[in-house]
Amino acid sequence: MNNTEVHNERIAKMTFASVYPLYLAKVEKKGRTKEELHQVITWLTGFDNEKLKDLIEKKVTFETFFQVASLNPNAYLITGVICGYRVEEIENSLMQQVRYLDKLVDELAKGRKMEKILRNS
Known part of the structure; x- marks a missing residue:
């Protein structure tokens, strides 16, 4: 296995619950709200607040998180560089979905x- 595969496996096995507080702290530190973070996550995944809370409580992995998500059909419009990767060029679909979420949180x-983040015209 090469380094990329090891890295991908490690992220796939991370729990969403372990990363969610980091996302929340990042956006709140910059004056955005938990509600706005949830709006972004809902747009990407289709999860409502109750489902999101349930997935956090169950400590699901990113792999499971995105397996049960209904990815927004406009997610492909998320482009740019995040964590050193150009999201539209990532070949591993799970990694691309994780980086989509990272990119939205960063934006x-x-x-x-919000209209720009949610790719509304």
Whole structure:
């Protein structure tokens, strides 16, 4: 297994519950709200607040999190670089989905308008 495969496996096995507080802290530190974070997660995954809370409580892995998600059909419009990777060029679909979420959280924290984050025209 090469380093990329090891890295992908490690992220796939991480729990969403372990990363969610980091997402929340990042956006709140920049003056955004938990509700806005949930709006972004809901747009990408289709999860409502109750389902999101349930997945956090069950400590599901990112792999499971995205297996049960209904990815937004406009997710492909998320482009750019996050964590050193150009999201539209990531070949592993789970890694691409994780990086989509990272990118949306980053845009929210940077103060981008919600209409732009949610890829609305």
